[in-house]
Amino acid sequence: MLVMIRRHPLAEQAAEELLRRIGSGEWALGAKLPGETTLAAQLGVGRSTIREAVRELAGRRVLESRQGAGVFVIALQAAEDWDKVLRKADITDVLEGRLAIETEGARLAASRRTPADLKNFRYTLADRQRAAVKAPDDWYIEADLAFHRAVVTAAHNAVLTELFDTFVPRIRRAMIDMLKLDEEHRHRHDQAAHEAIADAIRAKDPDLAAARSREHLSAVRSSIR
Amino acid sequence: MLVMIRRHPLAEQAAEELLRRIGSGEWALGAKLPGETTLAAQLGVGRSTIREAVRELAGRRVLESRQGAGVFVIALQAAEDWDKVLRKADITDVLEGRLAIETEGARLAASRRTPADLKNFRYTLADRQRAAVKAPDDWYIEADLAFHRAVVTAAHNAVLTELFDTFVPRIRRAMIDMLKLDEEHRHRHDQAAHEAIADAIRAKDPDLAAARSREHLSAVRSSIR
């Protein structure tokens, strides 16, 4: 223990160790961990270090401590951090996930869109048009994402909207990289494809909206390779 | 402060207060928080209490502390806990999300499935057939989910697979509720629909696989209302 290279604070290492033991089945769901003093002695660290480790796992909703009673396991593993999953994932995998969400979103939007949704389309499309002509990259990216979000929002499905928002940071980074390699700004010229998606939703044609959404996003995916 | 009813430990209250201030814009993304002693004085608590609060928010990926440098904001709000989002979400919204994932999964599987995937289909379908005839509800549910997971897995897309796994607990609960109201076990009789999905993937027909997947899940969704 004393010899090991310390890249992380002791408290973090202790948290990882506890998480490992929980995952290995040493303590079942709902089980009570040994007392702080016992754990401190076991891991060879001070009591306050153990407390911080437990606090960290409490923040990750794995442990729960009750004064006077003890520390208890409330989850066998840390909830998947989606931002981390997406960061590590291959960009084509992410784009295929986005395609699944947006295609279905466009399909549902075609039957559920309200007048407010259509107004939102007009606004975000006009904004995207302006940004495509003269705005710097980051402005354009935000305008583009705003329209795509408007489509998903029009599906009036909280899960799909939340999924889209989860994907946004990763998509944004990918677009930044993509635009850097795209000196001709070819990507900005597909305003027509966006208008077409909005038109299909406006016309209440689910299959067409889904098809056009799929077509557009497939093109984006292809342009990556 | 002394008079207030203390239902939560001070460290937790301090964490909530810090989270509130971050959300209110007091500290921007990437900004450095005041030192431990300063914060402790501001909130009227001890230094170790502040440290535990920071540690909790570090576990939630909102703060990050670097020895010698300070504590920094790395997210403006706590990451959405997907399990929690799905628990609160309307079941039809969840099923529509599942439909988006599985339909696209089936489509991709039709062009990427390996011999191992097909073997997996055979195995899980046979298992589901047996369970549909005589097994108790929870066995049947696991067998059904195993086949659906096999389909998504055959798409060979880590993001889609992870999404499916995120949805599973919520879907499982919904199925339990559904089967309780389904005395005739009608739901168990759609083995043919599952075989049909597997056949389309086996035949490398993306559109057909997607259509059959969509049809099956739409039927499930309709049976809920």
Added chain:
DNA sequence: CCGTACCAACTCCTCAGACAAGCTGACAAC
């Protein structure tokens, strides 16, 4: 004028000890 080495002040990190507050089970009194 520029670059380097040094250093002081600041930060978080860890430990130890003390006491408060809350829970639990055993045991005595009724």
Added chain:
DNA sequence: GTTGTCAGCTTGTCTGAGGAGTTGGTACGG
């Protein structure tokens, strides 16, 4: 048997001390 009490456990909080890492200024040498 039921109830009340309490001792012994647990976590919660504070304080003081020193260790370790970062940062920015400053003096020195070129």
